[in-house]
Amino acid sequence: MAKRSFTLTEQEIKAFQHAEDATQDVRELKRLQAVRLYGTGQPVETIQTIVGCSWRAMMDWCQAYRTRGLEGLKSHWQGENALKLTRAQRTDLKTRLEGYQPDQVLPPEIRVSQGEFWTVSDLKIVVHRWYGVTYQSDTSYRTLLHECRFSQQQTEPQYRSRPNDQVVADFEAELEKK
Secondary structure, eight states, X not given: OOOOOOOOOHHHHHHHHHHHHHOXXXXXXXXHHHHHHHHTTOOHHHHHHHHOOOHHHHHHHHHHXXXXXXXXXXXXXXXXXXXXXXXXXXXXXXXXXXXXXXXXXXXXXXXXXXXXXXXXXXXXXXXXXXXXXXXXXXXXXXXXXXXTTOOOOOOOSSOTTSOOHHHHHHHXXXXXXX
């Protein structure tokens, strides 16, 4: 078995512990703990269990520490990187959707639905037209509608204007009598 070449000095271990105490970012904490434990000779399996990382991720973090120090272990995740629309654009979208019906902003020839309510298909068109953004999944459009406080319309199992089956049966029975 190969001997581990990556080891930390007492001073480096103290710097890691100080950085772990100071960070508020769980991703950074995970990296710091994994590299510190690996650098102090802990078994890889133990580190993977404690930190919840893969061997490859741990090796990448050790390499980042070797090349850039503690700065290399900082998390640069900003939380909203996956959002294609900024907060300002989402606020603007909410204002526009509340202020207009689909038939007021979309010509009939490009609208998919012809109702007066916003649908996923209509939202796809206006988001692309207004902001140049296209999402891969309809779920993202449903999320946008939900964020704009629009509820999903549920179909009824029976038409409200149609009387229940008993009323229909009574009516048909009355017709047969005549």
